[in-house]
Amino acid sequence: MKKLFYYGSFVMMFSFVTTANANVSDSLKLASPGKVVADADNAGLKLPNGFGALKVAEGVGSARHLTVTSQGDIYIKLGRINKGVGNLRLIDSDGDGKADKTIGFGNYGGTGIAIKNGYLYASSDEEVFRYKLNEKNEVINPESPEKIITGLISRREHESKSIVLDNNGYIYVNIGAFSNSCQEVDRAKGSMGRMPCPVLDSAGGIWRFKADKLNQTYGDGKRYATGLRNVVGLDWNQQLNQLFVMQHGRDQLHDIFPDLYDVNANAELPAETMYALKDGSNAGWPYVYYDPAQKKKILAPEYGGDGKKEGGKDAIDPVMAFPAHLAPDGLLFYTGNMFPERYKNGAFIAFHGSWNRAPLPQEGYYVAFVPFENGKPTGKWEIFANGFSGQEVVTSTRGAAHRPCGLAQGPDGSLYVSDDSKGTIYRIIYNGK
Amino acid sequence: MQRKLLFGILPFTAINVLFAQKSVPPANKQKSIENGKTIYLQRCLACHQADGGGVPHLNAPLDGATAVVADDKGKLIRIVLKGMSERVEIDGEYYGNNMASHADLKDQQIADVLTYIRNSWTNKASAVSVAEVKAIRAKIK
Numbered sequence: 001m002k003k004l005f006y007y008g009s010f011v012m013m014f015s016f017v018t019t020a021n022a023n024v025s026d027s028l029k030l031a032s033p034g035k036v037v038a039d040a041d042n043a044g045l046k047l048p049n050g051f052g053a054l055k056v057a058e059g060v061g062s063a064r065h066l067t068v069t070s071q072g073d074i075y076i077k078l079g080r081i082n083k084g085v086g087n088l089r090l091i092d093s094d095g096d097g098k099a100d101k102t103i104g105f106g107n108y109g110g111t112g113i114a115i116k117n118g119y120l121y122a123s124s125d126e127e128v129f130r131y132k133l134n135e136k137n138e139v140i141n142p143e144s145p146e147k148i149i150t151g152l153i154s155r156r157e158h159e160s161k162s163i164v165l166d167n168n169g170y171i172y173v174n175i176g177a178f179s180n181s182c183q184e185v186d187r188a189k190g191s192m193g194r195m196p197c198p199v200l201d202s203a204g205g206i207w208r209f210k211a212d213k214l215n216q217t218y219g220d221g222k223r224y225a226t227g228l229r230n231v232v233g234l235d236w237n238q239q240l241n242q243l244f245v246m247q248h249g250r251d252q253l254h255d256i257f258p259d260l261y262d263v264n265a266n267a268e269l270p271a272e273t274m275y276a277l278k279d280g281s282n283a284g285w286p287y288v289y290y291d292p293a294q295k296k297k298i299l300a301p302e303y304g305g306d307g308k309k310e311g312g313k314d315a316i317d318p319v320m321a322f323p324a325h326l327a328p329d330g331l332l333f334y335t336g337n338m339f340p341e342r343y344k345n346g347a348f349i350a351f352h353g354s355w356n357r358a359p360l361p362q363e364g365y366y367v368a369f370v371p372f373e374n375g376k377p378t379g380k381w382e383i384f385a386n387g388f389s390g391q392e393v394v395t396s397t398r399g400a401a402h403r404p405c406g407l408a409q410g411p412d413g414s415l416y417v418s419d420d421s422k423g424t425i426y427r428i429i430y431n432g433k
Numbered sequence: 434m435q436r437k438l439l440f441g442i443l444p445f446t447a448i449n450v451l452f453a454q455k456s457v458p459p460a461n462k463q464k465s466i467e468n469g470k471t472i473y474l475q476r477c478l479a480c481h482q483a484d485g486g487g488v489p490h491l492n493a494p495l496d497g498a499t500a501v502v503a504d505d506k507g508k509l510i511r512i513v514l515k516g517m518s519e520r521v522e523i524d525g526e527y528y529g530n531n532m533a534s535h536a537d538l539k540d541q542q543i544a545d546v547l548t549y550i551r552n553s554w555t556n557k558a559s560a561v562s563v564a565e566v567k568a569i570r571a572k573i574k
Contacts, residue, residue: 079490155518156529180531186518188533266479355488358479363549398486398494421489 036097050432063418065406069137105142112163176230177204182204182286193302233331246328271321284315326364336413469549
């Protein structure tokens with residue numbers, strides 16, 4: 001009750017100030033200097049009770065992954081060069097939560113960005129660079145990064161190179177398969193799978209490299225895990241000291257094998273999957289896919305499967321299965337103290353949103369949460385933040401207003417979400433008690 | 434009227450083809466659009482979506498795309514026959530997914546589906562004729 005009153009009086013004060021002053025962000029600063037408050041409409045998001053959201057910035061470009069420094073600056077990797085730059089640093093100099101200064105650098109688009117041991121790491125679709133940071137986590141030489149990794153395969157499909165670092169001096173890079181299901185002819189009706197799948201030699205897995213060695217390529221690194229069609233969201237679980245990834249499952253079972261899969265089966269198969277990886281793990285692509293209803297690894301039709309035959313005896317099972325085609329592009333294990341206890345060590349997943357469910361309605365376009373304890377899920381996944389698409393039902397992918405992609409945690413425990421469609425940066429805070 | 438004219442010059446096949454390429458009568462165009470929709474739902478909708486909007490960064494849009502409504506229909510016919518697996522810029526954007534060949538469709542079906550996509554959503558362009566498809570298919574064989 002008291003909370004409601006406080007909120008009401010704040011809104012009144014806010015509207016009073018805004019009528020007196022045309023500049024909304026200036027008036028917010030006057031109303032509450034140095035205090036981060038949710039936007040009146042929670043930035044258009046639907047959130048659990050006690051949570052609020054604000055737009056930190058809008059229209060920054062195709063914001064893929066992002067990371068937040070201990071000072072609260074936000075580094076963003078843009079998918080495409082925007083206004084001449086591919087990396088951004090957003091600064092909120094007065095602490096009201098809204099970025100008021102932007103610094104751009106780097107002439108390449110990409111997806112991956114991470115901070116570790118005094119360096120900012122950022123990836124293009126072929127290379128990984130790193131920039132030395134000063135004690136305030138500012139890039140010292142924005143125009144002369146060190147090239148850590150070079151020559152990675154990028155052949156149109158699944159070209160983004162997501163990155164994450166461990167605590168032992170290694171960097172892990174996703175190299176997505178340049179194929180949907182390793183057919184003789186990619187995505188062609190009835191075309192069978194190549195055996196063994198040659199894509200796996202140089203892609204379709206996670207490669208590990210030294211975090212501090214220059215100009216490494218395939219021969220210097222190691223194929224750490226294989227049988228992963230495409231991973232965009234990945235994170236290092238600090239509790240288990242282990243790599244977790246989200247795989248984008250295969251597309252077009254109906255288009256390719258219409259006699260085995262109708263459009264409804266196509267929309268629900270296969271699962272998007274979370275894996276806990278170890279050195280040498282194999283997740284089974286392209287030979288199997290995971291059926292979320294049967295809870296089994298099913299032999300792919302390209303390799304003689306009929307929708308029932310099991311396969312992948314040497315392949316690992318997922319930690320958790322999610323509905324098909326949702327496109328998990330961001331994964332973050334929450335270690336902050338701002339959110340209620342049940343969120344601690346749990347996984348947030350940014351689902352970019354589907355396209356391969358047509359003619360059925362599309363799904364996703366939200367941030368999901370999975371509660372974890374001691375590195376194991378303790379419950380089902382749930383939708384945490386919804387409303388990015390701005391639509392009740394998304395019937396066509398381009399109709400979605402915003403598409404969640406990257407996740408990051410701020411020093412105060414705020415959760416940041418990037419949108420690579422309109423370039424909105426969201427900050428989700430908890431203000432309940 | 435036009436049909437009568439064509440019948441009149443039927444023996445001159447070369448001229449006949451020339452005329453067929455130039456224009457498809459309005460009634461035929463409408464029928465072609467209707468038949469083309471059926472093909473679209475079966476072959477194209479999954480990737481290019483119900484509104485022809487495609488999928489940003491993955492599958493090219495058809496609605497409002499310069500290459501789709503271009504006067505030169507050859508490029509469009511070639512994509513349907515051969516598929517698409519090159520990195521090409523389409524109206525300022527690149528698309529990642531490969532498109533399979535649809536050469537198994539009959540010339541009439543390709544003409545119909547292309548006439549449909551050239552005249553759906555915000556697109557308004559001339560019909561694609563069977564002769565045009567036949568001519569391109571002969572070239573790439």
